[in-house]
Structures are given as C-alpha cells and as structure tokens.
Amino acid sequence: MTYEELQNAPLCLSGRQLTKVFVNGKVSKTAVDHVDFDFHQGEVISIVGESGSGKTTLSKMLLGLLNVTSGTIYFKGEERKIRTMAQRRAYWNGIQAIFQDPFSSYNIFHKIDAVLDDCINMRYGRHIDKQKREDLKTEACSFVNLKYAELTNKYPFELSGGQMQRLMIARIFLLKPQILLADEPTSMIDACSRATILDMLLKLRDETGMTVIFITHDIGLAYYISDTVYIMEHGKFVESGSADEVILHPKAAYTKRLISDVPKIHEEWNLDDVFTGEE
Amino acid sequence: MSNVLLEVNQLTTKYITRFREDVYAVDHVSLSLEAGKSIGIAGESGCGKSTLALSLMGYYFAPLHYQSGDIIIDGKNISGMKPDDVRRNILGREIAYIPQAAMNALNPTCKIRKFIRDVMHAHYPKMRDDEIDRMAEDRFRELNLPVDSLDLHAVELSGGMKQRVVIAVSTILKPKVLIADEPSSALDVSSQKVVIRMLRDMMNAGLIGSMIFITHELPLLYNVTDDIMVMYAGQIVEKGTAAEMVFDPIHPYSRGLMRSILVPEEGTRNIKLTAIPGTPPNLKKPPQGCRFYDRCRYRQPQCQYNAVPIADIEGNRQYRCQLSVDQLRELYTAEDAEAERKQAEDTVLQKFLKDTGMNSAKEENRDDI
Numbered sequence: 315m316t317y318e319e320l321q322n323a324p325l326c327l328s329g330r331q332l333t334k335v336f337v338n339g340k341v342s343k344t345a346v347d348h349v350d351f352d353f354h355q356g357e358v359i360s361i362v363g364e365s366g367s368g369k370t371t372l373s374k375m376l377l378g379l380l381n382v383t384s385g386t387i388y389f390k391g392e393e394r395k396i397r398t399m400a401q402r403r404a405y406w407n408g409i410q411a412i413f414q415d416p417f418s419s420y421n422i423f424h425k426i427d428a429v430l431d432d433c434i435n436m437r438y439g440r441h442i443d444k445q446k447r448e449d450l451k452t453e454a455c456s457f458v459n460l461k462y463a464e465l466t467n468k469y470p471f472e473l474s475g476g477q478m479q480r481l482m483i484a485r486i487f488l489l490k491p492q493i494l495l496a497d498e499p500t501s502m503i504d505a506c507s508r509a510t511i512l513d514m515l516l517k518l519r520d521e522t523g524m525t526v527i528f529i530t531h532d533i534g535l536a537y538y539i540s541d542t543v544y545i546m547e548h549g550k551f552v553e554s555g556s557a558d559e560v561i562l563h564p565k566a567a568y569t570k571r572l573i574s575d576v577p578k579i580h581e582e583w584n585l586d587d588v589f590t591g592e593e
Numbered sequence: 594m595s596n597v598l599l600e601v602n603q604l605t606t607k608y609i610t611r612f613r614e615d616v617y618a619v620d621h622v623s624l625s626l627e628a629g630k631s632i633g634i635a636g637e638s639g640c641g642k643s644t645l646a647l648s649l650m651g652y653y654f655a656p657l658h659y660q661s662g663d664i665i666i667d668g669k670n671i672s673g674m675k676p677d678d679v680r681r682n683i684l685g686r687e688i689a690y691i692p693q694a695a696m697n698a699l700n701p702t703c704k705i706r707k708f709i710r711d712v713m714h715a716h717y718p719k720m721r722d723d724e725i726d727r728m729a730e731d732r733f734r735e736l737n738l739p740v741d742s743l744d745l746h747a748v749e750l751s752g753g754m755k756q757r758v759v760i761a762v763s764t765i766l767k768p769k770v771l772i773a774d775e776p777s778s779a780l781d782v783s784s785q786k787v788v789i790r791m792l793r794d795m796m797n798a799g800l801i802g803s804m805i806f807i808t809h810e811l812p813l814l815y816n817v818t819d820d821i822m823v824m825y826a827g828q829i830v831e832k833g834t835a836a837e838m839v840f841d842p843i844h845p846y847s848r849g850l851m852r853s854i855l856v857p858e859e860g861t862r863n864i865k866l867t868a869i870p871g872t873p874p875n876l877k878k879p880p881q882g883c884r885f886y887d888r889c890r891y892r893q894p895q896c897q898y899n900a901v902p903i904a905d906i907e908g909n910r911q912y913r914c915q916l917s918v919d920q921l922r923e924l925y926t927a928e929d930a931e932a933e934r935k936q937a938e939d940t941v942l943q944k945f946l947k948d949t950g951m952n953s954a955k956e957e958n959r960d961d962i
C-alpha cells in the first residue's frame with residue numbers, strides 16, 4: 315500500500331496530548347511531552363530519537379506498562395481502558411512487544427517449547443489438537459529460519475543473540491497481534507542478521523496486516539523499514555510524515571542534525587560539523 | 594620506504610574449551626599496517642574479530658592459546674613472548690586496545706583521575722601522582738575533553754563522554770598501533786560521530802601511529818578506515834580499499850554484507866536488502882571445503898571439498914574463492930540486470946493499476962468503512 319492509502323486505512327492506535335512526568339522528590343522530569351499521533355492498520359511507523367529522548371517511556375505507556383500522566387490513548391478509535399485485569403488482558407491480545415535486550419524477555423527456566431506453547435495457548439486456547447500444536451510450532455520456526463527439531467528441549471540462554479531475536483519473531487508469528495511494538499530490536503545484533511530480521515518483520519506485516527511500531531535511534535533503518543516516521547526530541551515530536559518526506563526533505567533542525575550524524579556512503583560525511591552542545 | 598608498524602604472518606590461535614575441543618577462531622590471518630594508516634575488520638557476530646584483536650596483542654590467557662604465525666610490531670617479533678612480558682612491555686606503548694563495551698568496564702564509583710593513576714602505575718610503578726595528573730590534564734586539553742571531568746565519577750558521565758575518556762586514557766602512551774573493538778556501536782549517532790572525530794584527530798596529531806577498527810557497521814568503516822578486511826568463520830575472505838570493498842566487493846560473502854547496508858540516502862529505500870540465509874559454521878568442526886559453502890548462492894560442487902587458499906589479485910586486493918574474479922563479476926552483473934528488470938516491471942505494473950483505476954477503487958471502498 316502507498317503512504318496515502320495507509321493514511322486512509324482504519325485507525326489502530328492514536329494519542330492526544332499524551333504526557334509522562336516522572337516525579338522524584340522535588341525534581342520532576344517530563345519524559346514525554348504532549349504528543350499527538352495516529353497509527354493506521356498495516357502501517358509501519360518508526361519513532362526516531364537519541365538516547366534519553368523519551369522513546370522507551372512512550373512505548374511503555376503504549377503497552378500499558380506505565381501510567382499516563384495526562385492525555386489519552388485510543389485503541390481502534392475508542393478510548394483505551396486498562397483499569398481491570400480483564401481489560402488489560404483484552405488489550406494485550408491486540409498489542410505485543412519485542413524489546414531491546416532479547417534475553418530479558420524470556421523466563422530463563424522455561425524451555426523454548428514452553429515459550430511457544432504459551433503463545434499458542436494465548437491465541438488458540440489450551441485445548442488445541444496436539445498435532446495442530448506441533449504443526450503451528452514447526453511453521454512458526456520455519457518462518458524465521460529456525461529448525462524446530464533443533465530447538466526442542468533447549469533453554470533460551472542456549473541460543474545465540476540472533477537466534478533469540480528470531481525466536482521472538484516466531485512468537486509474534488504465533489500470536490498474530492494487531493500491533494507489534496519493537497523497541498530497538500536490532501541494536502544488539504550485527505548488520506547482516508539485522509537485514510534478515512527486518513525482512514521477516516516486513517513479511518509478517520504483509521501477511522497479517524499488523525501495525526508495526528519501530529523505536530530506534532538508527533535513521534537509516536527507519537528510512538528502510540517505515541511508511542511513516544516520527545522524530546522525537548526531548549519528549550516532543552518535532553516532525554512527522556512519510557519516510558521520504560521526513561528523511562529526504564527534513565524541516566526541523568533536529569532531524570537535519572540526526573541525518574547529518576549518520577555515516578553515508580554516497581554522500582560525504584562531514585566530521586567537522588559535530589554537535590557538542592550537550593556536553 | 595614505507596614504514597610498516599604491524600606485520601602479521603599466518604597467525605593462527607585457538608580456544609581450548611572445557612571439553613578439550615579446539616575452536617580455531619583465528620585461522621592463518623596475515624595483514625600489514627603502515628604508519629598513518631588504518632584498517633577496518635568487518636564480519637558477523639562470532640566470526641573472530643575480537644579474538645583476532647586479543648591475538649594481535651599477544652594476550653594469550655586461557656582458554657585462548659597461540660598456535661603459529663608471527664606478529665611483528667615495528668620490527669620486534671612478539672609472537673614468542675610470555676603473556677606477562679607482553680602485558681608489561683608491549684601493551685599501552687606498542688599496541689593499545691579498547692575492548693568491546695569498554696566504557697561499561699569503568700568502575701562507576703571511581704573517580705576518572707584515580708582510574709588514570711591506576712592505569713599508569715601498571716606501566717610505571719614509580720611514577721608520581723602529580724606527574725600523572727599533569728599528563729592526563731594535558732592530554733584532555735589536547736583532545737578538547739573538559740578537564741573537570743577528571744574529578745567526576747564514571748556514572749556522572751554520558752555514554753559518549755565515558756567512551757572518549759576511555760580512549761584518551763588507553764592511548765596516553767602514544768601507542769604505535771591502536772586496536773578499537775566496536776568503539777562506538779553502543780552509542781547513538783551523534784555521540785558516535787564525536788568519538789570518530791576524536792579518533793581521526795588523534796591519528797592526524799600522531800597520538801596513535803596506526804589503527805585497526807573493528808565493527809559490523811560498514812558505512813562507518815567506509816568513512817573511517819583506509820582499507821577493509823572481511824572475516825568469515827575465523828578466516829579473512831577479502832581485503833581491499835574501503836571504496837573497493839563497498840562498491841565492488843568480489844567475494845560472495847562480502848557482496849552479501851555490502852547489501853545489508855542501511856543509509857538514509859535517496860534511492861536506498863527501494864533496493865531490497867538481500868539477507869544472507871543460514872548461519873555460520875561451527876568452528877569446532879569447520880567444513881573441509883569453503884567455509885561459506887552452506888550459505889553461498891554461487892557455490893559449485895567442488896567448493897564443498899577443496900579448501901580455498903587466499904589469493905592476491907589486482908592492486909593490493911586479496912580474496913578467497915574457487916571462482917575467478919571474472920566469473921564472479923559476470924554472475925553479479927547478470928544478477929543486477931535481472932533485479933533491475935524486475936524493478937522496472939513492478940513500476941510498470943503499479944502504473945497500470947493506477948491508470949486503470951484499480952487502486953482508487955480500493956481506496957473508495959476503504960472510505961466507506
């Protein structure tokens with residue numbers, strides 16, 4: 315779908331004046347500052363900013379892991395409600411996450427089988443036919459180029475970083491959420507495995523029509539993978555639009571700087587033009 | 594006459610694991626580095642980049658063992674030296690090393706000043722503290738680092754600042770060779786640029802004689818180093834100038850790596866990345882033939898059985914493949930032409946759909962919802 319088509323697709327997740335203030339004794343810190351956004355069904359969105367700009371705080375609010383200080387989140391056009399455990403569970407059926415550090419997101423005492431079984435239980439219920447269950451697991455592993463037979467009876471810590479990332483995508487394949495939120499999912503792995511993971515995510519989006527929210531500081535990656543890019547500085551969105559518009563014709567000074575800081579191969583990378591204002 | 598600071602011939606080193614299995618993580622690696630030059634080492638996780646760095650420094654502590662080959666630093670062969678001798682007499686002065694994630698190794702509650710004194714005392718036990726402090730302050734000024742940061746604790750510094758401090762301290766003795774292992778990968782783009790600029794300025798000012806820079810970020814290597822070496826499963830598979838390696842890779846694996854590059858430049862969005870399928874071989878039992886065989890899309894039957902030596906080609910380039918350079922280039926040209934044809938076909942199809950209104954029909958339907 316083109317960018318214009320995606321902007322007309324049904325709304326999936328929106329925010330109005332969303333804000334998070336951390337209060338620590340007398341000091342308060344506004345990590346996310348009155349942001350507005352509209353994410354559509356099937357859209358790949360990147361939220362780009364430097365470390366400390368508020369990306370992870372925003373993603374935790376979107377996931378319902380962190381209370382919102384003020385403002386509203388809308389899920390499929392209606393105000394999101396996650397007061398009760400039942401509401402929370404229903405919401406989490408629709409949104410799933412992949413995190414920065416793959417190792418932190420698994421229970422290390424759970425074998426890989428159990429990790430995948432949990433996903434199947436969540437999506438299809440406990441009483442699914444045994445053969446069907448095995449088929450689903452095999453299919454999920456082969457989707458991410460892992461061999462299911464080699465994984466059974468292993469623990470997550472016995473996998474390499476790259477295998478771990480792929481297992482995480484296999485989980486998403488089984489859960490088929492409407493929204494996938496990925497916070498720097500490829501920052502721990504090398505460029506070569508990164509290409510594999512990105513292509514798997516795009517393939518999954520094409521097959522399931524899910525919305526993918528990518529949180530990253532890598533503007534080259536954001537340009538490659540996303541339809542829409544939001545640029546975040548000090549908790550605010552300073553610019554947003556189609557990937558081509560924002561990255562090739564940036565308007566905000568901050569976006570221009572982010573782009574000029576990335577090493578290029580066809581254009582000159584001017585090392586003398588460095589920003590040292592923060593220090 | 595060229596001034597070679599580091600010469601490595603057929604270096605082979607191995608890890609001896611608990612189960613007495615040998616892992617040859619550096620297998621017959623040769624390279625040579627002249628004064629004022631830098632070389633980049635690229636390759637995927639686990640290919641042996643960090644092990645090569647440790648091996649070059651003569652840092653042989655169990656489970657890493659030296660097997661064979663020479664390491665000659667400015668005319669002095671250190672390959673037979675005892676690790677303790679190396680630590681005392683070579684490290685820091687002849688060759689310095691910034692390990693992966695070095696900045697996280699700084700003791701968070703220790704003042705930077707104290708850290709520098711400890712480092713210096715390891716080399717010069719009798720050096721006075723005020724002498725060390727003066728040296729440190731001079732160096733910080735030279736590198737535009739705030740001198741006040743000497744009295745801060747590591748936790749009080751930003752990631753980028755910590756990394757610059759680590760680099761300033763590790764190179765305080767003006768080493769002939771600096772080995773930097775992923776010095777900026779944990780930083781965001783702006784701090785990364787500051788670190789890279791500092792390294793460049795240090796090279797220009799002669800504070801470091803030459804540099805080996807390890808990273809899997811190819812656009813970074815392209816901008817930082819003169820030459821690039823690509824490593825795969827413990828071996829060098831190709832070496833050339835940075836421009837040759839990025840724009841005209843010869844080895845199938847290098848070609849794959851160069852196609853995983855992501856840069857925010859016009860046109861790059863439309864070119865599909867071509868991920869290399871599969872995973873690298875187990876180094877406990879490396880395949881007898883070409884190590885890339887399992888994953889190579891150009892492989893021939895003989896590749897599986899015959900070990901492939903590294904060969905010199907035009908210029909200063911080297912590569913390791915059974916196919917000739919001409920054969921490989923021909924394959925690549927055909928492949929690129931095919932990709933271009935497909936892309937053109939797609940564009941025509943899209944235009945057709947648009948012109949015949951098939952796209953807008955879909956759009957109208959959606960508006961109804």
Ligand SMILES: Nc1ncnc2c1ncn2[C@@H]1O[C@H](COP(=O)(O)OP(=O)(O)OP(=O)(O)O)[C@@H](O)[C@H]1O
Pocket residue numbers: 504608609610616618636637638639640641642643644645656693876
């Ligand atoms: N202490 C050790 N004992 C046994 N094998 C080891 C040890 N350290 C590393 N290896 C093996 O040696 C090989 C090379 O590892 P190395 O750390 O040099 O990779 P690398 O290229 O630096 O990877 P990365 O990009 O992840 O830093 C790997 O197969 C690894 O499993």
Ligand SMILES: Nc1ncnc2c1ncn2[C@@H]1O[C@H](COP(=O)(O)OP(=O)(O)O)[C@@H](O)[C@H]1O
Pocket residue numbers: 336338343344345363364365366367368369370371372
């Ligand atoms: N639990 C917390 N308490 C106080 N401040 C926090 C907390 N979490 C994050 N912050 C602050 O909020 C800002 C944004 O942080 P974060 O969302 O983690 O940024 P990013 O993910 O973009 O690196 C930072 O200044 C950070 O120090």
Ligand code: SF4
Pocket residue numbers: 845846883884885886889890891892893896901913914915916
């Ligand atoms: S030797 Fe054969 S398998 Fe190995 S890289 Fe060359 S073509 Fe591919």
Ligand SMILES: [Mg+2]
Pocket residue numbers: 369370
């Ligand atoms: Mg974060």
Ligand SMILES: [Mg+2]
Pocket residue numbers: 642643644693774
């Ligand atoms: Mg390493």
